[in-house]
Amino acid sequence: MTRTSQLWLAAPSRFAQFSRTRARLATAVLALLLIACLTSLAAPAPPAAGTGTESPADDQRDIILYETIVDAMRHGAAYYPTAAEELRTGNYPLRPFITMRMPALAMVQAHVPHAAVLALLYTLVLAVALAWHARFRDALSGWPSQAVAMTLLAGGLMAFVQADLWAFHELWAGLFIALSLALRRPGRWIEAAAAGLLAALIRETAVLYLAVMALAAWRDGDRRETLGWGVVVAILAVALIAHAFAVARVVSPLDPASPGWSGMLGIGFFVNAISVATALSLAPAWLAALVAGLSLFGWAAWRDPLALRMLFTLAAYAAMLALAARSDTFYWVLLIAPAFLVGLVFVPDGLRDLLASALDRRRVRVQRIEQ
Numbered sequence: 001m002t003r004t005s006q007l008w009l010a011a012p013s014r015f016a017q018f019s020r021t022r023a024r025l026a027t028a029v030l031a032l033l034l035i036a037c038l039t040s041l042a043a044p045a046p047p048a049a050g051t052g053t054e055s056p057a058d059d060q061r062d063i064i065l066y067e068t069i070v071d072a073m074r075h076g077a078a079y080y081p082t083a084a085e086e087l088r089t090g091n092y093p094l095r096p097f098i099t100m101r102m103p104a105l106a107m108v109q110a111h112v113p114h115a116a117v118l119a120l121l122y123t124l125v126l127a128v129a130l131a132w133h134a135r136f137r138d139a140l141s142g143w144p145s146q147a148v149a150m151t152l153l154a155g156g157l158m159a160f161v162q163a164d165l166w167a168f169h170e171l172w173a174g175l176f177i178a179l180s181l182a183l184r185r186p187g188r189w190i191e192a193a194a195a196g197l198l199a200a201l202i203r204e205t206a207v208l209y210l211a212v213m214a215l216a217a218w219r220d221g222d223r224r225e226t227l228g229w230g231v232v233v234a235i236l237a238v239a240l241i242a243h244a245f246a247v248a249r250v251v252s253p254l255d256p257a258s259p260g261w262s263g264m265l266g267i268g269f270f271v272n273a274i275s276v277a278t279a280l281s282l283a284p285a286w287l288a289a290l291v292a293g294l295s296l297f298g299w300a301a302w303r304d305p306l307a308l309r310m311l312f313t314l315a316a317y318a319a320m321l322a323l324a325a326r327s328d329t330f331y332w333v334l335l336i337a338p339a340f341l342v343g344l345v346f347v348p349d350g351l352r353d354l355l356a357s358a359l360d361r362r363r364v365r366v367q368r369i370e371q
């Protein structure tokens with residue numbers, strides 16, 4: 001079944017040409033997704049800030065840690081000895097080596113004035129907004145829907161414009177991932193790969209995004225792009241090996257080790273984390289859960305290669321948070337937060353087309369006429 005009129009999309013949604021059977025199966029999957037998101041009501045929540053029994057310094061101890069390291073480097077200290085000492089002082093784990101951040105972001109921040117760091121942050125936010133606005137002009141049919149999309153993007157960028165988070169690695173990495181996704185177009189991937197590499201050099205957990213993009217390029221049959229993303233992963237691997245050797249020189253066997261990454265907190269924890277990181281924090285918990293599920297559905301509805309890459313990226317990080325994250329590592333969700341809510345702009349067309357296909361009772365009759 002095909003419909004030619006769209007509500008907000010410039011072209012029919014992915015579900016417009018679904019058969020009745022496929023549409024009903026997709027409707028069932030959507031219902032299961034919404035139910036899974038509602039498990040957030042019983043799932044662990046990220047640690048609350050400002051409970052009244054803790055000081056602001058306790059609430060933002062990770063941020064203060066990174067700020068202290070950068071400040072010491074501005075006064076001539078070397079990164080690795082300084083980072084190791086500050087981690088010990090704060091009773092943070094130092095083993096394995098990935099518990100210590102790679103030095104790229106701190107080195108840049110230490111060699112420019114603080115005002116320039118904030119200028120760089122806000123310039124990156126603006127670049128993300130402009131890049132996604134360019135994609136909205138192609139995907140959406142008019143200025144009202146484009147305005148809604150930009151509002152949703154702003155809702156995902158709430159945490160990223162907070163000046164006191166400038167030292168947080170996930171903040172920068174998440175912006176570069178969002179920029180990479182918006183820049184990638186069929187036949188144009190070099191800029192996207194470069195932004196993805198920057199994200200991974202800031203926070204190595206962005207390797208999951210690199211893997212998704214490499215697999216998507218391979219699925220599309222683009223050998224050059226697949227090779228390009230493979231090269232990016234290889235560069236990151238070299239950087240991580242060098243980082244591991246550098247960390248080994250300043251860490252002793254007596255330093256504490258990480259408790260591991262096998263939280264198994266479930267999909268509900270992912271929903272709670274994305275709610276805290278975006279404008280969903282302003283909504284009641286049950287509504288935020290349903291909206292989060294609908295946003296994922298919206299990305300599935302947009303019939304564009306970018307939408308599938310975004311959906312697979314969101315699914316990959318949702319799985320990582322559900323299976324591996326601990327309650328105190330909820331900030332991993334910042335890697336995908338910027339454009340998460342934009343999926344809602346595709347929901348009206350997608351939901352209308354899906355339900356129309358699922359409820360379609362027409363029968364196609366084929367008649368053979370011989371002359």
